[in-house]
Amino acid sequence: MSDLPYILSETIPRKNYFLGLDFSTQQLKAVVVDEKLQVLHEAAVNFDRNLPEYRTSGGVKKNGTTVTAPTVMWVKALDLLMDQLKITGLDFQDISAISGSGQQHGSVYWRKGVQNLLPTLDPTKFLFLQLANCFSIQDSPVWMDSSTHSYCETMEKKLGGPQKLADLTGSRAYERFTGHQIAKIVSEKAELYFNTERISLVSSFACSVFLGCYSPIDWSDASGMNLFNITLKDWDSQCLHMCAPDLKEKLGEPVATHTCLGPISNYFVERYSFDPSCQVVAFTGDNPASLAGMCLEPGDVAISLGTSDTVFLWLSGKPTPSLEGHVFCNPVDPEAYMALLCFKNGSLTRERIRDLFSHGSWDEFDALLACTPPGNHGHIGMYYDEQEITPKIQGTFRFNAFDQKVNAFEEAATEVRALVEGQLLAKRVHAEQLGFNIGESCRVFVTGGASNNRSILQILSDVFNADVFTQDTANSSCLGSAYRAAHSLAVKQSGTFIPFNEFMANRRPNFTLLCRPRVEAAKLYDAMAARFATLESSILTQQ
């Protein structure tokens, strides 16, 4: 009789679960879904709150325009997250495949010799204790960094101008893109670069930990480096050569994002009882993973209101990269692409204004929004605490109803509405400049922390004159990673590519229609968007 539990666990068939992770700017999150892709378990580790010993603010450390995060902090967060998941009652042996995502553009530098250590990690010890000395550079440059301007100028000049670089790599040169970050390290810390065996993105670094060997970089996240030819789907030797010597070997061969890379490492099998056949699917960038999590279709627009605010779309056909925004390889369709706009001053700027005018309370912030009308009596504000990416402007700019600059607004409520309207008008104006049509059939899908805020979403609906939908979980990157794990495993098992949207057809997540545009407000924002665009251009000209 005492053998009964053993016999039961042997005979109960293993369940078919999928784990998705997201190493984003402020936290590490995880979600587990079942065979039908329904969410079963969720967990999160916040870097500032749960790992105060690393002294980050918003998950990063700033030194002027240089912005980094301690690489080992992400590893320790993973130790904590795995324990949290265990406490939720998850049996890791039920997981058939895992995938994940990371904040884009950030880079990790593995020191020489680590490739021999990764497969032999001791399952009785925490990861962070064993990986602490594995990085040739302790602090990873992250997407908020804007210290590489001169390297960007050099690459654009050498390649025949910004449009040429955009045609090749999907984007003109951007400071946060990994190629320029690597060029800066070679120039300022050459000995550390030469002591580096492998360079990963945040996504492929996390994947390497699960795989127990260096993971390739996937095509979609590779598109955020200014090093990858998005048409040929391979590194561009000219770009590599401009940034650093022997870079190709340090980056490894890129792979299609839906690639199953192999079974999970022995460390996770021994320590957490994963099934040894559990597959690790290539990790990707958090925005590409969100596109998968939202099951976007051509014509829809997705807006992520996380640390950064981003706007992204599915692109069918041949891409035409421009001088603004980015074209990335599509994470779920190897033939397609996606377009992305990134706004650096997202949630952290909203938090600053909330703390200044509404005592740190989102409820008070919402109450202030409610006591001002759409259009804010003609007042317009632009709040770029950090040098903005789209467009490249820094500072705070306030205008009255006559387009005259003012130093402050009289009411706190005017200030709060000016911030939210300004941020959302900027998204509309730049999405339209990218060629996106704001039309009656347009649907907006939102995700990220601030998508919990209904007052902000109503303004978004009015500004875009579109229905706004949300998912049950505000973290579509995690969810998208779990979906990608399931899809990629199905592709591997069937031996032929299955279109992602076909695979998701009977499993699509629930979307809730949260806000509909109000006719009068939407009309008003048409005119205001045109004013916003003119004012923004005049600032750009002056700066």
Ligand SMILES: Nc1ncnc2c1ncn2[C@@H]1O[C@H](COP(=O)(O)OP(=O)(O)O)[C@@H](O)[C@H]1O
């Ligand atoms: N009710 C709310 N209203 C507006 N913003 C919110 C609300 N709740 C959370 N947030 C914002 O969400 C942000 C975190 O979003 P998240 O998508 O988790 O970030 P990331 O994935 O970049 O780490 C916080 O910085 C916070 O300002």
Ligand SMILES: O=C(CO)[C@@H](O)[C@H](O)COP(=O)(O)O
């Ligand atoms: O730089 C970009 C996209 O190009 C950012 O969107 C980062 O990928 C950070 O993402 P979040 O942590 O804000 O989700």
